[in-house]
Amino acid sequence: MAAAVGVTLEQAQKMVAAAVAKSTEMGVLMNVAVVDAGGNLTAFAHMDGAWLGSIDISIKKARTARMFDMPTGAIGGLSQPGGPLYAIEHSNGGLITFPGGVPVTGADGELIGAIGVSGSTVEDDHAVAEAGAAAL
Amino acid sequence: MAAAVGVTLEQAQKMVAAAVAKSTEMGVLMNVAVVDAGGNLTAFAHMDGAWLGSIDISIKKARTARMFDMPTGAIGGLSQPGGPLYAIEHSNGGLITFPGGVPVTGADGELIGAIGVSGSTVEDDHAVAEAGAAAL
Amino acid sequence: MAAAVGVTLEQAQKMVAAAVAKSTEMGVLMNVAVVDAGGNLTAFAHMDGAWLGSIDISIKKARTARMFDMPTGAIGGLSQPGGPLYAIEHSNGGLITFPGGVPVTGADGELIGAIGVSGSTVEDDHAVAEAGAAAL
Amino acid sequence: MAAAVGVTLEQAQKMVAAAVAKSTEMGVLMNVAVVDAGGNLTAFAHMDGAWLGSIDISIKKARTARMFDMPTGAIGGLSQPGGPLYAIEHSNGGLITFPGGVPVTGADGELIGAIGVSGSTVEDDHAVAEAGAAAL
Numbered sequence: 001m002a003a004a005v006g007v008t009l010e011q012a013q014k015m016v017a018a019a020v021a022k023s024t025e026m027g028v029l030m031n032v033a034v035v036d037a038g039g040n041l042t043a044f045a046h047m048d049g050a051w052l053g054s055i056d057i058s059i060k061k062a063r064t065a066r067m068f069d070m071p072t073g074a075i076g077g078l079s080q081p082g083g084p085l086y087a088i089e090h091s092n093g094g095l096i097t098f099p100g101g102v103p104v105t106g107a108d109g110e111l112i113g114a115i116g117v118s119g120s121t122v123e124d125d126h127a128v129a130e131a132g133a134a135a136l
Numbered sequence: 137m138a139a140a141v142g143v144t145l146e147q148a149q150k151m152v153a154a155a156v157a158k159s160t161e162m163g164v165l166m167n168v169a170v171v172d173a174g175g176n177l178t179a180f181a182h183m184d185g186a187w188l189g190s191i192d193i194s195i196k197k198a199r200t201a202r203m204f205d206m207p208t209g210a211i212g213g214l215s216q217p218g219g220p221l222y223a224i225e226h227s228n229g230g231l232i233t234f235p236g237g238v239p240v241t242g243a244d245g246e247l248i249g250a251i252g253v254s255g256s257t258v259e260d261d262h263a264v265a266e267a268g269a270a271a272l
Numbered sequence: 273m274a275a276a277v278g279v280t281l282e283q284a285q286k287m288v289a290a291a292v293a294k295s296t297e298m299g300v301l302m303n304v305a306v307v308d309a310g311g312n313l314t315a316f317a318h319m320d321g322a323w324l325g326s327i328d329i330s331i332k333k334a335r336t337a338r339m340f341d342m343p344t345g346a347i348g349g350l351s352q353p354g355g356p357l358y359a360i361e362h363s364n365g366g367l368i369t370f371p372g373g374v375p376v377t378g379a380d381g382e383l384i385g386a387i388g389v390s391g392s393t394v395e396d397d398h399a400v401a402e403a404g405a406a407a408l
Numbered sequence: 409m410a411a412a413v414g415v416t417l418e419q420a421q422k423m424v425a426a427a428v429a430k431s432t433e434m435g436v437l438m439n440v441a442v443v444d445a446g447g448n449l450t451a452f453a454h455m456d457g458a459w460l461g462s463i464d465i466s467i468k469k470a471r472t473a474r475m476f477d478m479p480t481g482a483i484g485g486l487s488q489p490g491g492p493l494y495a496i497e498h499s500n501g502g503l504i505t506f507p508g509g510v511p512v513t514g515a516d517g518e519l520i521g522a523i524g525v526s527g528s529t530v531e532d533d534h535a536v537a538e539a540g541a542a543a544l
Contacts, residue, residue: 002165004184009156013181020145040188044180045149048140052176052447053475057499081489094498122492139518141413141446174413174446175324203325217353220394226366227329229501246411274437276456281428285453292417312460316452317421320412324448 006037006112016043019132030119031058039066054118061101061116073099100125104133142173143249152181155268166255167194175202190254197237198252209235236261240269278309278384288315291404302391303330311338326390333373333388345371372397376405414445414520424453427540438527439466447474462526469509469524481507508533512541
């Protein structure tokens with residue numbers, strides 16, 4: 001029988017709950033997505049009234065962070081015109097390379113997934129993603 | 137400020153939790169997706185070890201049920217070879233027309249969204265979707 | 273300066289209005305799309321409460337009818353398992369091959385576009401499409 | 409039975425008519441799309457001879473404005489190289505982030521949909537979209 005590939009549903013829901021709580025505390029409306037070590041969607045929440053367009057963005061941020069094992073904003077620094085990874089967003093069915101996605105590591109430091117947040121400024125998105133990841 | 141379009145996050149998470157509880161009781165591993173009245177993803181959970189390919193299917197089932205305001209299996213009965221809706225699955229970026237998606241109505245009987253479940257037999261998928269929808 | 277490729281906006285809107293009027297008379301809620309001789313969307317209307325999933329289907333029916341210059345149902349008769357055009361729906365970004373799409377001809381019998389209707393049974397869809405086409 | 413999700417067909421057609429009238433007055437050829445509160449296409453018109461490539465752009469502008477509840481140009485100011493939302497256009501199946509799409513609010517200030525216009529300069533596109541939105 002198959003087991004979870006990295007993050008479990010329990011861990012993912014804990015991260016989502018922490019991210020939603022942080023958003024409420026900050027007074028922002030977010031979409032929060034958690035993917036497992038394989039980049040597959042594990043848990044998701046859309047806060048009432050949050051931007052509908054940020055649903056897809058939050059999922060793409062989580063996938064992007066896991067696909068390259070770094071915060072999404074770090075990739076965005078490399079994908080600008082003239083940069084070494086210019087236009088990498090065209091790969092993998094569409095990447096999102098601005099802040100709001102961060103990899104998540106387990107107890108032994110191994111990568112177990114990623115969390116992606118979208119719905120406010122990229123600074124807010126990143127802060128909420130960090131709060132979610134810190135819940136583990 | 138925008139409000140929830142139909143189902144709220146609280147309602148969606150309640151349905152997801154009920155569907156996961158029902159799955160555990162039945163001994164099956166499911167993916168559960170809830171969409172709002174606009175067909176947008178509102179909440180999602182992937183049970184540990186559930187089929188990865190069923191993540192997308194559960195979301196498509198929920199969207200299909202909302203897009204035609206009927207259980208997905210009802211569409212599948214019409215989309216068979218020789219049937220009146222043969223190959224309808226090619227529309228809307230891909231529909232899933234076998235059982236496991238059901239519309240969800242609010243207190244006044246108005247349609248507020250849909251739930252889609254995938255991970256076992258279509259009978260199990262449908263039973264879990266019904267259990268999720270009944271939680272409201 | 274470019275001119276209309278076949279059907280004009282005035283003609284397209286006339287067809288849409290006739291199709292909506294026919295739908296109201298029949299007591300059905302439809303999506304109605306008209307494409308020009310190039311297969312490009314020219315006019316569209318979604319009746320309040322009509323199936324959301326039928327928006328895309330009505331457009332695809334209109335495009336399918338124009339792309340092969342025949343009613344969509346005629347293609348569906350050839351695309352069944354074992355038929356000569358089996359799985360043709362995979363082409364052109366997705367075709368819809370059940371009834372509801374019909375080509376539209378001008379005063380001289382030349383093909384000027386097509387109309388696609390979706391929202392009820394395929395018999396109703398086809399009847400409304402014919403009513404729309406007959407308005408010219 | 410399902411009802412309109414936000415904007416009604418009557419409201420959408422009124423906006424389209426106002427936008428087409430404004431375009432005629434300005435001497436430009438436009439494509440005009442209106443989406444409902446769920447981002448679904450509700451009404452559309454392609455003026456005779458307008459750019460064919462702007463059909464898709466007008467629809468994407470309307471969807472983009474609804475998905476982020478702001479004029480499309482406001483997003484474009486943030487999605488430039490070096491900007492905080494660089495390359496956001498890769499999400500949601502393709503966004504259009506230059507001017508021409510504006511959200512539409514109802515009598516109580518609630519968001520009920522959006523209008524997208526494409527066919528001329530972005531200044532013209534935006535002016536026509538505003539004229540369409542003002543018709544309600």
